[in-house]
Amino acid sequence: MLPHAEMVHxxxxxxxxxxxxxxxxxxxxxxxxxxxxPWRKYLWPGIAFGMGVLLWPVMAFFTxxxxxxxxxxxxxxxxxxxxxxxxxxxxxRLTSPLWRxxxxxxxxxxxxxxxxxxxxxxxxxxxxxxxxxxxxxxxxGAVIPLALAWKPRSAALQTCFALTIVAVSVMLxxxxxxxxxxGHLSPLAGPQHR
Amino acid sequence: xxxxxTRHITATAVARSTRARAVSLIGPTTVACGLIWAILQPYxxxxxxxxxxxxxxxxxxxxxxxxxxGVIFALVxxxxxxxxxxxxxxxxx
Numbered sequence: 635m636l637p638h639a640e641m642v643h644x645x646x647x648x649x650x651x652x653x654x655x656x657x658x659x660x661x662x663x664x665x666x667x668x669x670x671x672p673w674r675k676y677l678w679p680g681i682a683f684g685m686g687v688l689l690w691p692v693m694a695f696f697t698x699x700x701x702x703x704x705x706x707x708x709x710x711x712x713x714x715x716x717x718x719x720x721x722x723x724x725x726x727r728l729t730s731p732l733w734r735x736x737x738x739x740x741x742x743x744x745x746x747x748x749x750x751x752x753x754x755x756x757x758x759x760x761x762x763x764x765x766x767x768x769x770x771x772x773x774x775g776a777v778i779p780l781a782l783a784w785k786p787r788s789a790a791l792q793t794c795f796a797l798t799i800v801a802v803s804v805m806l807x808x809x810x811x812x813x814x815x816x817g818h819l820s821p822l823a824g825p826q827h828r
Numbered sequence: 829x830x831x832x833x834t835r836h837i838t839a840t841a842v843a844r845s846t847r848a849r850a851v852s853l854i855g856p857t858t859v860a861c862g863l864i865w866a867i868l869q870p871y872x873x874x875x876x877x878x879x880x881x882x883x884x885x886x887x888x889x890x891x892x893x894x895x896x897x898g899v900i901f902a903l904v905x906x907x908x909x910x911x912x913x914x915x916x917x918x919x920x921x
Contacts, residue, residue: 655854
């Protein structure tokens with residue numbers, strides 16, 4: 635009855651895509667216009683926080699090793715922390731701009747968890763390739779939210795942040811449980827799934 | 829020649845209209861991406877061959893998820909945002 639792992643990735647990819655599109659819009663129109671309607675300012679931080687909450691059942695039901703449990707658990711924690719901090723900031727309950735450092739922290743932890751919990755090499759199968767690619771994208775991309783913490787009004791940095799999130803969703807959408815990557819599929823990965 | 833009804837379009841006004849156009853294009857572009865993906869990889873759409881498929885295969889189909897995200901974004905986010913952008917531009921004129 636449980637969905638395949640790839641389907642969970644696609645569902646999260648859809649949520650991440652929505653967050654990316656909202657961020658892109660905010661970068662285009664500016665914070666002042668984006669926050670003209672009260673519900674809109676809570677939209678993407680709320681989706682991010684919600685995805686953090688939903689990562690807990692993923693951790694509980696899709697744990698096929700301890701390292702997967704740590705990885706999914708750490709993503710749930712940092713996504714809830716970053717989304718919650720952003721909600722606190724837009725609500726005005728949190729005032730210190732240092733709370734924005736939760737995003738680079740989330741990116742760095744996510745990147746490290748992706749890289750560590752993938753034990754196969756890049757061209758083992760598509761999922762292995764994507765784990766490495768996502769890991770390095772998050773790890774190197776952590777520079778963008780780090781810079782945004784110091785220059786939160788920079789439209790260029792906001793756009794880069796949004797496009798990084800959209801790129802992450804595209805990577806998640808291309809995930810398959812057992813599929814080749816650029817013609818490579820290790821015989822150890824098992825028969826191609828579909 | 830200059831007529832009284834002709835007015836110069838300022839750089840700010842151009843930037844505003846570019847912003848509005850960019851916002852209005854994001855949703856349809858996302859939907860188009862999903863549809864193009866569906867055309868290029870029709871085997872990823874289990875709805876085209878639903879017999880014997882489980883509920884998750886029928887619910888979660890990546891090209892349709894992309895298109896759905898685009899539709900939701902266009903209707904829920906972009907449309908009211910464009911209204912607000914217009915109101916903001918009118919107020920600052």
